[in-house]
Amino acid sequence: MPRRCRSAPREAPRTMSATRRPVWFPRLTLRGGVFLGVGGLFLVQYLFTGRRDILFVACLLLLVPVTAAAYVAIRPVAVTVSRAFRPAVVEAGREAVVALTVRNLSARPLYGLRWRDTGGPGLPTPGALVLPGLDRFEGGRDNGADAVRLEYTLVPRHRGIYSSGPLRLERYDPFGLASSGWAVGEPHDLVVTPTATPLPGVGLTGGGGDGEARERLRHLNHNSDELFAREYRPGDPLRRVNWPATARHGEIMVRQEEHRSNPVARIVLDTALRGRPAPPPGQGPDRRFRHDQAFEVAVELVASVGVHLLDAGFRLDLVELGPSQFAPRTAPGRGGLRGDAAVDFRAIGGVRALLEGLAGVVPPEPVPTGAATPGPAPHGGHPPQIPLPTFAMLVDIDKQDAAELGALAAARPAVAFVLDTMQPATVDSLRDAGWRCVPVRSTRDIPAAWLDAAGPQGAGAAPGAIAVPGVAGVQGQDRP
Secondary structure (H helix, E strand, O other), rough: OEEEEOOOOOOOOOOOOOOEEEEEOOOEEEHHHHHHHHHHHHHHHHHHHHOOOHHHHHHHHHHHHHHHHHHHHHOOOOOEEEEEEEOOEEEEEOEEEEEEEEEEEEHHHHEOOOEEEEEEEOOOOOOOOOOEEEOOOOOOOOOOOEEEEEEEOOOOOOOOOEEEEEEEEEEEEEOOEEEHHHEEEOEEEEEEEEOOOOOOOOOEEOOOOOHHHHHHHHOOOOOOOEEEEEEEOOOOOOEEEEEHHHHOHHHHHHEEEOOOEEEEEEEEEOOOOOOOOOOOOOOOOHHHHHHHHHHHHHHHHHHHHHHHHHHHHEEEEEOOOOOOOOOOOOOOOOOOOOOOEEEOOOOOHHHHHHHHHHOOOOOOOOOOOOOOOOOOOOOOOOOOOOOOOOOEEOOOOOHHHHHHHHOOOOOEEEEEEEEEOOOOOHHHHHHOOOOOOEOOOOHHHHHHHHHHHHHHOOOOOOOOOOOOOOOOOHHHHHHE
């Protein structure tokens, strides 16, 4: 079995096949630089004094670091590296283990190397550590003395897709005067998903009676009720007698409707931030940081509400107000409710797909004052016609986005979670259109905001349950 070497530092990778390429020329260490500097001083002294013993010492001090640099440069390493994450996809703030298997491909043993992993911004890397000696290449599987397994842990603090790798190997000469390094393998991505905050309550519950739910389903899907015949029971109305089935079976049979419901909810995420003003001189970084922070809260809101609804058995339609980042199009457009189509997530496999998609969503760059913005998509635009339970996570929308959202206010519920970066006038216009606006400042406010979204209409229901006319008997569970 390959030997194991564990370390405490943090970082990440995935499976990669190794290649070999130098990343820098041999360089002198501090000790080698001292040798070179002192040798130069002795050489200058020789030029003034002409003493040959000083020349000998100068040449020796100059030659030793040069020889050390040549030693570490003319013997490049030949190794292969494989990487694995446990788990393969990690939630922000959770721990992941990185396992690297380094195998020697050379006919000579490898000793005296140090290893150091690399990663993109946001992924701290371990410091240089000693690589255990590797025997010469043996062939066969990578579980012999020519391979070693290295493991360390990392805790990514923020969601995103981080570049991890390549592995860097360094060689030093026996006297520690010079070193050289190689980058082995290709960078791979580590997917860090946003945190899905557990929400209180049981999700969405039916606000209308069974008759209302059945009637709505008939309008949306004429085949939503499956009819079958059963034996007559005392109290069954005679108008439900199924006469053809009665004639076939020789006894009274009545029609029984088996209600089928596939509830759907809509989530709207502000990925455009069109209401954000151009950053003024001297205040741009602060303003941009504030909107970026609010965008992260909105993404975690989507993750929390989305997972809650998927666990409750809903199918989700996710709409981005900007051009779709979940399903990018070839021709860029405005996106939004009349642009790119919604992305659909279902209960089976939908949670992971939603969280992995949210890991790569990024806020747009600020648009300079006077710059043209793309208009609505000329084709493919389809304003939603069916009123669905709708939850909007808004960072900073403009008047056009507010007008398009106003058309969805007929849905029940129509809840807008508004971040503190939203303009008060825009929030007032949404309220006037019929939206229930719930303020959110940070991720700590998410559970309370969900309870607030229920409002007075949640009276008589379980805490955190939001009444939805036309969707009866659908309840979910809190995500553990």
